[in-house]
Amino acid sequence: MNGIAESDNDDLFWVNKKNFHLSSCEFIDSPNQDDRPKECKPEIIVIHGISLPPGVFGGDYIRNLFLNTLDQNKHHYFKQIGQMRVSAHLLINRKGVITQFVPFDKRAWHAGKSEFKGKNNCNDFSIGIELEGEDHTIYEDIQYIKLAKTLNALFNLYPHITPRDVVAHSDIAPLRKTDPGPAFDWCKLYDHLIGG
Numbered sequence: 001m002n003g004i005a006e007s008d009n010d011d012l013f014w015v016n017k018k019n020f021h022l023s024s025c026e027f028i029d030s031p032n033q034d035d036r037p038k039e040c041k042p043e044i045i046v047i048h049g050i051s052l053p054p055g056v057f058g059g060d061y062i063r064n065l066f067l068n069t070l071d072q073n074k075h076h077y078f079k080q081i082g083q084m085r086v087s088a089h090l091l092i093n094r095k096g097v098i099t100q101f102v103p104f105d106k107r108a109w110h111a112g113k114s115e116f117k118g119k120n121n122c123n124d125f126s127i128g129i130e131l132e133g134e135d136h137t138i139y140e141d142i143q144y145i146k147l148a149k150t151l152n153a154l155f156n157l158y159p160h161i162t163p164r165d166v167v168a169h170s171d172i173a174p175l176r177k178t179d180p181g182p183a184f185d186w187c188k189l190y191d192h193l194i195g196g
């Protein structure tokens with residue numbers, strides 16, 4: 001553990017049960033959300049990796065994408081995705097800064113065509129967490145630390161969700177998606193989950 005991790009362990013994350021916002025992070029409301037189907041609660045947590053443009057870290061482009069304010073003239077890749085209406089509940093950037101875009105009780109638009117244990121449309125029953133990253137670039141330690149804290153807060157909020165229900169985007173859309181990729185170290189995540 002480095003100094004950042006130790007000092008960072010002091011603050012426990014929690015979820016406000018009135019508005020389903022995570023503590024210790026900025027909340028920016030994405031227009032790309034709606035109600036979950038009736039009687040539908042989160043059952044799984046989907047881990048993603050995203051970088052915009054692909055392989056480039058830093059900047060506000062991911063945030064812009066989730067807010068429908070991405071300037072398509074900034075990069076040729078943005079012309080492909082600028083019309084997409086997508087979001088995630090949370091983004092954890094390379095510095096470990098967390099931004100929430102959708103309350104956990106609402107449906108974020110992160111999974112696309114997807115299936116988990118025979119059920120389609122995983123957005124209906126999942127929470128989506130984006131890590132700023134790329135399939136073949138190791139993720140930052142601080143991202144694992146913040147992700148583990150977030151997951152523990154979500155396990156407290158939804159006790160039926162366990163570490164077994166934390167899956168990769170590539171698990172629920174294996175023909176279309178590869179993220180968070182081989183660079184994401186699941187063992188490291190589990191170590192941090194146990195460590196608290």
Ligand SMILES: [Zn+2]
Pocket residue numbers: 047048049110169177179
């Ligand atoms: Zn993804």
